[in-house]
Amino acid sequence: MPEAISLPLQGGGSGRGEGERKADLLPRLGGFARLLHDAGLEAGPRRLTDATRALTLIDLKKQEDFRSALRAVFVSRKDDIATFEAAFDIFWAPPDPRASAGVMPGRTRSLPMSPERAKAWANALGLNTSQMNREQEPRTVPETSSGYSAEELLRHKDFEAMTWQETEQVQRLLAQSPWRVAERKTRRLRAARSGAIDLRRTARHAIRSSGELMRLFNKRPRLRRRPLVLVCDVSGSMERYSRVLMIFAHAIARREDLEAFVFSTRLSRITRLLRHRDLDKALTSVSKGVHDFSGGTRIGEALADFNRRWARRVLGHGAVVIIVSDGWDRGDPAQLTAELIHLRRSAHRLIWLNPLLGSDGYQPLTRGMVAALPYCDDFLAVHNVQALDDLGRMLADLDIRPTRRR
């Protein structure tokens, strides 16, 4: 909808001048809200109203307060702060197209939107497209992995090449498998036939019969499905499996509370990318969002990253963690061991799936596998749909047959 762009914007100028009257500000604020919306933030009429009210309360000449006020209204999660800041810089203080030092140091000027939208916005604001979407530093191969940079060629894996029939078959088989993750007891109680005495209901009933305890009521902890966390190796050696693994992840994400991550040399969270109902769309967004498909493998580093950045956020409520990897690790085995010990302590159950385990005569002798094996609760194959079915059954029985941990 390019007509949305024809706003009364005085793009390219110095933004909010001192003499700018509030009446001029409102349409511009609407334009800013639209930019935020295009960049994926929630910027509906309600927020716009709040923003308008907020701006009547502050001193508009103070640039920093102006910025903070809009941030308080439009941002509602940390992950959106960077997008907001970039949008603010672009919209309210566009850099002079001729000057090269227009970018604030340490801040990326990059908005997550399609090239067409970015171009339309650039036109409306009188910028050139590179100023709309400029990353501070060109993407470089991390120094730590310079040893095998050939593998790390940040390739964009082409998911679209997968034949439709293949996808359809695997998808259908996975859709039929009886996926139900085991339940854990929560702290919330519900009425039940037996269990602890429910004092509230018992007393309520007794009051109706003049204080006589005629009947006892019971309560029991309510059950909830355990959350699943999938950490998938998509490095070069796993290439043959990564496509089907993503289909697998998508199939569970549709039914279960799933957090999904992939890694080769770096860890990426793909939970949100998998949310598309349509498999093809989900896979496309994953392949666009993850840049190191089929790179090298550093399992230890990926898990270290997971433990530090994500464990506290996704391992609550008795989560089951599933790592999928063939164990071809080029990192430090000692680090892998240390991180697995830590991970296992925060997870209800730690499961390692290895596609090679399904082949005849396979011995888990790779360095990574040797380092990992003693610390996993389960070590299972994952080479065909049957193996996935077995895994599903095992997950359903998790709390019926608890393992003894070493």
Added chain:
Amino acid sequence: MTAPASIDEVERRLRERRYIGDRGLATSIFLALKLEKPLFIEGEAGVGKTEAAKVMAEVLGARLIRLQCYEGIDLAHAVYEWNYPRQLLHIRLLGEGEDRRTAEREIFSSEFLLRRPLLDAIDNDDATPPVLLIDEIDRSDEEFEAFLLELLSDFQVSIPEIGTIKAKKPPFVVITSNRTREVHDALKRRCLYHWIDYPDLEKEVEIVRARAPEAAEGLAREVAALVQGLRTMELYKMPGVAETLDWARSLAALGATRIDASLVDATLGAALKYQEDLERIRQQVPALVEKARGA
């Protein structure tokens, strides 16, 4: 006390009570007060989220009502509960002859009501509306969030036996989260949002000076620099500002006016709370101390 009339005043009053926050926080607080919206504060553990609410109560001259969330928290713990033992006792003492309907009306009156924090925040006689702190909401579950959503939109609670109770003036609500899970968007949408980051060196020195005055100036700076250094390292658990303060106080209690490797080694547990982190950092203490003393 009157409500602050400008962002500057919020900032000044926070400082007077030794809360050193950034301008963005003062802006958010000011707007939350003016727009009568809850303020949703997120940040890593120990950056002063809860403290912000406590200080705000002082700033406004209001009572602080705190609801600590936990897994399984429900209305009986958060809003109200009938005092069943008392009700039962009362109804049995009445004996046979009394009119049961009158008795029932009697025992479902406010006299038999156990008032929990949320009811208290809505129904009270405070001259200044209280500050309601809903702490660590990420620990509660979705059902409770859904209830809060309802409560925060019109500040009223209905108790079937008594009726609907509506706040005369809404309380100032501060919700904090450590992000152990993502809180639902619908709830966040009702709120203004602020992310509290770790402070930079100068600000952290200022915080230590304000909150742990027993630490000498040189010590305050070196401890702050040390913690800033630790935050750049790969740790399972980063030390927050709370840890910086604990550490400065511990060292001051030991009579230190500067840091050295052996003192730091002996008190490292004030900053690092994971065995793996402690072990790893222990080996690097002399280098870290060297760097912090140069800051």
